[in-house]
Structure formats: C-alpha cells, structure tokens
Amino acid sequence: KEFAGRGVTVNAVCPGFIATEMVANELSDEMMAKVTGAIPLGRLGEATEVAGLVKYLALDKSAGYITGHSFTIDGGIAIGSGF
Numbered sequence: 001k002e003f004a005g006r007g008v009t010v011n012a013v014c015p016g017f018i019a020t021e022m023v024a025n026e027l028s029d030e031m032m033a034k035v036t037g038a039i040p041l042g043r044l045g046e047a048t049e050v051a052g053l054v055k056y057l058a059l060d061k062s063a064g065y066i067t068g069h070s071f072t073i074d075g076g077i078a079i080g081s082g083f
Helices: 021-026 029-038 047-059
Strands: 012-015 070-073
Touching: 012 047, 047 070
Parallel strands: 012 070
Antiparallel strands: none
C-alpha cells in the first residue's frame, strides 16, 4: 500500500516449467514426459513468454492499474491437471 500513492505497482510473476538449460539438464526424459503431459498446453513455456508478461506489467500504460497480484504463467498446470 505504501508505494501505490507514489504510482508504483507491485506484482509477482510465477513461472512454471520453462524451457531452459537448467530444466533440460535436471529433468530426466521420464520426468520431462510426465511434466509435459501434465501441462494442458502440452509443452514447456518459453523464456520470451515470461519476459513478455514482465514487459507488459513494467512498461505498458494499460497495466498501470494492476497491482498486488501474482501472475502464474505455467501453461495451465496450476489448474490441477494431475501432476
């Protein structure tokens, strides 16, 4: 609340499984198949998709009234698809 009066918005971006070198190196093929199968969109996210949301929240004037929220960007895995 203390920042809102100064025009500062505060939000959180909560990415799910994103196609990165770390994910590729840490997940076995079996686990990757399970993860991908549990994501309703059927694929890992791309870093550019997360960056696009961050860019929108930080720079787009139409996001100026959005504050105090957590944005999950995970291809739908959080809706409880059985992972």
